Amino acid sequence: MIITRRAFTTMLSLTGLAAFAGLSPLRFISDAMAQSAADVAKPVSLPDMALGPNDAAVTITEYASMTCPHCAAFNEQVFPKIKKEYIDTGKVRYIFREFPLDIKAAAGSMLSRCIAKDDAPKYFAVTDMLFRQQNDWVMKNTTETLTRIGKQAGLTQQQVEACLKDQALLDKIAADQKYASDVLKVDSTPTFFINGEKIKGEASFEEFAKKINPLLKS
Numbered sequence: 001m002i003i004t005r006r007a008f009t010t011m012l013s014l015t016g017l018a019a020f021a022g023l024s025p026l027r028f029i030s031d032a033m034a035q036s037a038a039d040v041a042k043p044v045s046l047p048d049m050a051l052g053p054n055d056a057a058v059t060i061t062e063y064a065s066m067t068c069p070h071c072a073a074f075n076e077q078v079f080p081k082i083k084k085e086y087i088d089t090g091k092v093r094y095i096f097r098e099f100p101l102d103i104k105a106a107a108g109s110m111l112s113r114c115i116a117k118d119d120a121p122k123y124f125a126v127t128d129m130l131f132r133q134q135n136d137w138v139m140k141n142t143t144e145t146l147t148r149i150g151k152q153a154g155l156t157q158q159q160v161e162a163c164l165k166d167q168a169l170l171d172k173i174a175a176d177q178k179y180a181s182d183v184l185k186v187d188s189t190p191t192f193f194i195n196g197e198k199i200k201g202e203a204s205f206e207e208f209a210k211k212i213n214p215l216l217k218s
Contacts, residue, residue, distance in 0.1 A: 037196030039183055044097070045172035046113070049123040051083070052093035058086070058195055058215045059093045060208075063180055065101040065189040066108030067138050070202040072131040074190055081205040091216055096127065098173050099180055099189050104142055107164055109173055111146050114163035115153040126153060 040061050060082070064071040086092035100106040108130045116123035129149065130137070137145035143164075150160035163169070180186040184193070192199040194211045 040193045044176040050095040052087045056093040061095040061193040063099040063191045065105040067105040068189045075131040
């Protein structure tokens with residue numbers, strides 16, 4: 001496993017992105033073979049965080065890293081349109097899954113999980129906040145900024161620290177990422193699956209609509 005307790009403890013004592021320059025990125029399998037909707041829908045270690053009805057005609061699953069600027073741009077520019085047009089109207093179920101590309105991304109994902117617990121709308125709200133403040137906590141004082149965000153969401157200093165040292169949670173995120181890499185062949189972020197069909201990269205709302213609308217009619 002790439003992300004370890006030792007590496008994570010190191011993260012808690014460092015503040016600059018340059019401090020992580022020597023860390024190797026997570027390894028991926030580059031085979032882009034298409035996967036079935038059943039593979040994507042398979043239960044994972046952590047409960048899925050999803051918006052929209054369980055029986056929606058279309059399910060979109062996003063794999064994202066909290067430190068990925070393309071993921072942040074998608075979250076700000078495209079996701080709100082998808083939410084308004086398809087999720088809020090009950091046409092689409094939208095699942096967000098963590099695929100951290102570095103230690104800091106894992107920290108952000110862990111904090112979202114700890115703040116939200118099993119509350120999906122709260123999880124999406126915290127994740128949105130982390131994406132929008134990405135430059136602050138990724139490029140500057142990571143631990144300090146994540147602690148501030150955690151406190152704003154109602155956690156104490158001790159709860160934030162305990163969250164970021166939760167090895168069991170980190171192991172589950174790593175296990176789910178390994179499944180995505182090994183089985184679904186996810187090798188970059190953001191990666192999306194629309195009823196099992198893979199879309200790689202920061203697609204536009206119009207590109208999503210072209211994929212979604214025919215599925216709604218069928």
